[in-house]
Amino acid sequence: MRSRCRACRWCTRPSSSPCCRACWWTPPAAPPRPPRSEMAERLLLIEDDHSIARFVEMALEELPGLQLTNVRSLAEARAALAQGGWRLVISDLMLPDGSTETLLREGLALQAGAPPWVVFSAGLNAQRHELLSGLGVRRILHKPVALSALLDSVTQLLSAAAPSATAVQAEAVADPVQQHFGGDRALFEAFLSGCIERFSDDIAQGDAACARGDAAELRRAAHGLKAVLQLIGQPALSALARELEDGAAAGGLDAAGWERLVQGLLALGVQRR
Incomplete structure (x- = not known):
């Protein structure tokens, strides 16, 4: 009766035969491990x-x-x-x-x-x-x-x-692509496209705030727009957003100023809902 070699569990030679390590047959190698990646x-x-x-x-x-x-x-x-x-x-x-x-x-x-x-x-x-x-x-x-x-x-x-x-x-550089995006125009265009879509939500937020007379909510809307408009090369609109934010922080609600800002956003291609 044939039995497995006591030295391993792969060989089927008689137990009296030399260990499988000396025979023609070699156990299959374990699959290689993938390289260990560094933790992010x-x-x-x-x-x-x-x-x-x-x-x-x-x-x-x-x-x-x-x-x-x-x-x-x-x-x-x-x-x-x-x-x-x-x-x-x-x-x-x-x-x-x-x-x-x-x-x-x-x-x-x-x-x-x-x-x-x-x-x-x-x-x-x-x-x-x-x-x-x-x-x-x-x-x-x-x-x-x-x-x-x-x-x-x-x-x-x-x-x-x-x-x-x-x-x-x-740095005081006129071109926003150079100033904020390291000269990468594709990155700038992708960012601008996303901003144009999300500005509709900002307009809706500010419109609702003006309708309710909610200065705190208008301040939040203007605060978010202020930095983003500067990033995309719209310093005048950014300055208007800053004025609205400062006024709302003092308890004021400049609906006319908000409408001027909205018209500037619409000129960029933003849709008002």
Whole structure:
């Protein structure tokens, strides 16, 4: 009766025969393992404006090995941060349900092992810079920020080579493709196309706010448009949005000013619903 060799479970020669390692038959090799890929760097983006979030997402596609997660409210940000495992946090300050400065004042950027924090916002003065730096912010990016400045900041912070909080200003270049998109016209056109579609939602939000007399809601609509319009090379419309935001912050509601802004958006090809 034939039995398997005691040295292995592959050979069917008699047990008295030499081990299969010395015979003509060789057990099949195990399939090769796929190369082990490096774990992606997890980045948390706290930004409620879809256009700005898309700009960051498209910009970071230039850097391999990154996994970006976007949350759009203070509550979502708190829950995401509680999970841990983030290598970098990029955060706007103004969100629909509060300010992320609340999280910073709780010391989340100063805790041991906390990821580097970047504040991604507009209209910050020197006092605010100093305050945010003291709360642990490592870098301040002013909206709108150039593509190259954003990529440089992320690269430096991930490599732990960044200095303390530094303001990155956009260069005064007329062409938005050069100023904000590193000369990549295809990237600019793709971003612009998405903005034109989403501006319809912004118009609807502002129209509803004016109809209700809701200055706070109008402020949120103008705030979102302000930075995006600057990114796509519409500084005059961006300035008008800033005026509306400032006026609404003081409790005013300039319906005529909003209508002027809407007409400027319609001239770009936006559809009013």
